Amino acid sequence: MIFKQLFDQESFTYTYFLADEESHEAIFIDPVVNHVEDYLDLLANYGCKLKYSLETHVHADHVTGSGLLRQLTQAQTGVNQECGALCADMQLQHGDVLYFGNHLIQVIGTPGHTPGSTSYLIGDRLFTGDSLLINGCGRTDFQGGDPGLQFDNITGRLFTLPEETLVYPGHDYSGKRVSSIGQERSINPRLAFKSRDEFIQIMNNLNLPKPKLIDVAVPANRMCGIPDDIETLPQG
Amino acid sequence: MIFKQLFDQESFTYTYFLADEESHEAIFIDPVVNHVEDYLDLLANYGCKLKYSLETHVHADHVTGSGLLRQLTQAQTGVNQECGALCADMQLQHGDVLYFGNHLIQVIGTPGHTPGSTSYLIGDRLFTGDSLLINGCGRTDFQGGDPGLQFDNITGRLFTLPEETLVYPGHDYSGKRVSSIGQERSINPRLAFKSRDEFIQIMNNLNLPKPKLIDVAVPANRMCGIPDDIETLPQG
Numbered sequence: 038m039i040f041k042q043l044f045d046q047e048s049f050t051y052t053y054f055l056a057d058e059e060s061h062e063a064i065f066i067d068p069v070v071n072h073v074e075d076y077l078d079l080l081a082n083y084g085c086k087l088k089y090s091l092e093t094h095v096h097a098d099h100v101t102g103s104g105l106l107r108q109l110t111q112a113q114t115g116v117n118q119e120c121g122a123l124c125a126d127m128q129l130q131h132g133d134v135l136y137f138g139n140h141l142i143q144v145i146g147t148p149g150h151t152p153g154s155t156s157y158l159i160g161d162r163l164f165t166g167d168s169l170l171i172n173g174c175g176r177t178d179f180q181g182g183d184p185g186l187q188f189d190n191i192t193g194r195l196f197t198l199p200e201e202t203l204v205y206p207g208h209d210y211s212g213k214r215v216s217s218i219g220q221e222r223s224i225n226p227r228l229a230f231k232s233r234d235e236f237i238q239i240m241n242n243l244n245l246p247k248p249k250l251i252d253v254a255v256p257a258n259r260m261c262g263i264p265d266d267i268e269t270l271p272q273g
Numbered sequence: 274m275i276f277k278q279l280f281d282q283e284s285f286t287y288t289y290f291l292a293d294e295e296s297h298e299a300i301f302i303d304p305v306v307n308h309v310e311d312y313l314d315l316l317a318n319y320g321c322k323l324k325y326s327l328e329t330h331v332h333a334d335h336v337t338g339s340g341l342l343r344q345l346t347q348a349q350t351g352v353n354q355e356c357g358a359l360c361a362d363m364q365l366q367h368g369d370v371l372y373f374g375n376h377l378i379q380v381i382g383t384p385g386h387t388p389g390s391t392s393y394l395i396g397d398r399l400f401t402g403d404s405l406l407i408n409g410c411g412r413t414d415f416q417g418g419d420p421g422l423q424f425d426n427i428t429g430r431l432f433t434l435p436e437e438t439l440v441y442p443g444h445d446y447s448g449k450r451v452s453s454i455g456q457e458r459s460i461n462p463r464l465a466f467k468s469r470d471e472f473i474q475i476m477n478n479l480n481l482p483k484p485k486l487i488d489v490a491v492p493a494n495r496m497c498g499i500p501d502d503i504e505t506l507p508q509g
Contacts, residue, residue: 213460215456
């Protein structure tokens, strides 16, 4: 399998490109609209056809490239049904499975950072979006965030995976790129050996500034990153 | 492929178990003698036969389990020919290739921590021993260590691998388990954006204490962890 970890320096966002070498079917996870040209180059360089562009949640810090990729490649876009992004072709839910080539994509609902936050498990690689970060986790103080729910989903649905499962987060702000379930379970300062109440206490006292792009990014991402797409939303 | 990352809490050593699910051939990298019973259980649980027990170098902080595993399983032991461990069945050198099942093991000579330090590349997993650690690297102030050589080999033979290549070190002292070439190339404080001279300067001024077990471990490891094996060494 071809695997590339891409980085948007403005929003510190990781985007993931995975492609099956036999069928040449490819997917993106959390593409950023500013880099769509690079993504098309990547597809062309590997001779791949984009099958899916998937979101881990409705982002507050960047505008997704999913809508534009759909226009340019006929890929299907996918997002959790709780995201309120009716523009997406696939309204996913926990337990769904998708394929590209012979590779299974398991949809793991991990609401908490947002109600539609989702992780994707592909082989031994887990793409956690902003649910589980390396040495941290996504904030829960806006967009319907819920720290108790986040604790339940991270500990119940992610920390129960094999220790060697690789954790690929949606962001890192200090250059870290990969971790594992075993590592996060044992040394993540917010989660390792913490009770649910301790976690909620930590999350409710982070006092973080509001993301700069939230008022632009969230509505744009609910329209797959293409505000004109609002014309095509279901009207009923 | 089955993959397990095991940990020895006394010496903070990572041991790796890899097994091919079709042929049931397995390997260990850097086994620790105290855990050989656990390793046999692991082999039995997965229904695997041990093909190789490989060393990344002659360790100064623990005694290898390779010799005992060879006695108990008929596995072949492998170590770099520069290690002076004549007990080993395979005297490896940079560029050698081995197989278990359909999986290729590429032997990458990375002398510097010791003259026989070696990394093993299996798929996209790189087992770096004490050459490249997460956010660090092995010391070079004993056992024939050479910081200039270590710099040349890490930057020339490891940092030239694809960014997504997973780095599995021989130790970590703070619970980190996995990194990537891209991460180490960009944020390893000893190596990222450092010149050869700067690296040598850093390494020559670490002022670390002597490892507690060095006087026991090094001679024992030159005999594959079984001092009696000295009887079986080539005499000519």
